Amino acid sequence: MAQNRILILGGTGGREHAAGWNIHRSAEVLYAPGNAGTERDGRNIDIDPFDFPAVSDVIKRERVDMTIVGPDALLEQGAVDYLTARGHRVYGPSREAARLEWDKFFSYDVMHELHIPQAYSIKCSNIREAADAVEKNANGSGIVLKARGLTGGKGVGVFDTMQEALRELHLHAEKYGQEMLVAERLVGEEVSVFGLSDGERVVPIIPSFQDYKRLLDDDKGPNTGGMGAYGPATVAPPDVVRYVAETMMTPIVHWMKKQGHEYRGFLYGGLMKTRAGWKVLEWNARLGDPETQALAMMVDNLYEIVTLSQEGRLREQDISYNPGAACCVVIAAPGYPDDPQTGRIITGIDDTEEIKGVKVFHAGTRRRGDDTVSSGGRLLGVTGYSPLGIREAQALAYQATPKIRVEGGSQYRRDIGNRAFR
Secondary structure (H helix, E strand, C coil), rough: CCCCEEEEEECCCHHHHHHHHHHHCCCCCEECCCCCCCHCCCECCCCCCCCCHHHHHHHHHHHCEEEEECCCHHHHHHHHHHHCCCCCCCCCCCCCCCCCHHHHHHHHHHHHHHHECCCCEECCHHHHHHHHHHCCCCCCEEEEEEECCCCCCEEEEECCCHHHHHHHHHEEEEEECCCCEECCCCCCCEEEEEEEEEEECEEEEEEEEECCCCCEEEEEEEEEECEEEEEECCCHHHHHHHHHHHHHHHHHHHHHCCCCCCCEEEEEEEEEECEEEEEEEECCCCCCCCHCCCCCCCCHHHHHHHHHHHHHHHHHHHCEEEECCCEEEEEECCCCCCCCCCCCCCCHHHHCCCCCCEEEECCCCEECCCEEEECCCCCEEEEECCCCCCCHHHHHHHHHHCCCEECCCCCCCCCCCCCHCC
16 A cells, blocks of 8 residues: 655754654655755655645645645745645644744733733833833843744843843844733743644643753853754653643633634643743744654654544544653754854764664755755754663764764754753
8 A cells, every 4th residue: 555645844944854754654755845854754845835836736746645834934824724725634723823823912812811821921012112111020030022923933032131131122123023022031941842733632742842042051142943952851741741731732722713713733832830830931833943853753653643633533542652762962053043154065964873873853954966065054953862761862962963074163062951960
């Protein structure tokens, strides 16, 4: 019997490669547009993923059984709505359901209505309102600025003092727009929790994960899209993950259905454990990056659970997990995140993957003749997995990472996974 054919739509990211790598054990995988690594686990289709008519033509021509929409921007642009309206089988929330991620004002209001714990925030439409909110609400912990729309994971500014926030306010607005949340700065441990919704219920992915947003060790330097992740996160054991799914994710899914916007797809919460309990930092309407690189090593049957979720039959499925832990270390280009240098030859990937338990997931890479070259900021996610636990998984990742060489140098953190040992 021929395998089902799955299209992973959008981006050249490590998230898409990791999800497709897991799925390709059960189905044939196409990537649009893909990168230098995805062609090893499937087939790349060189189209613009935002050209929805062209995507529809590919789905028909290639006889794609299901399309999985990867990045947030495609959800915000209505990829699921367009393709579903043309009779294609698509996995991901509609544009209005995905508003939970791409509109921080909307997300704040939904959580407020449902009494889901979150940071106290003020919705500001311009710099004057934001400055006033900063002056009135900054406290001993500082203050946070959150851009309203999508920013590639970079639109959050965390400041220690009111003065620091006011100095950076205009720059933040220039980069991300004047509409923003001025939010209470929460203090505690951050964690990422993932679930799948079939429109009626949420089934959590039991391992939680912690990612590392800052560029440099010890959480210094600028915010990035993510420099690494590990899981399971010790701060959020299985009972916490189930609590989040039952008391935070499920009410949102039920609320969405009542509004006529059924939520079917991945749901990802960024949360913080504070002295007052668990609070939501943000919601995302897709899988995370780089958490998915670690998740792909831990979840055994992503294809099956996505299929049942898309069909509205999640109650029939138990998610299978691999024992132990996974640790992903991101290799970034020189100049990342502000001005990454591209077109640099990358070597050592094959040698790295000869280490048992290591997989290299590609992000900003492409083929140039026989060479793999850099094409973005975050290049590779070197991911170690061990059934023995996080110390072994971390050791594998850091045994492998130095074997990869990027022409002109690269950047990576040396402390991914260390939070598990606190």
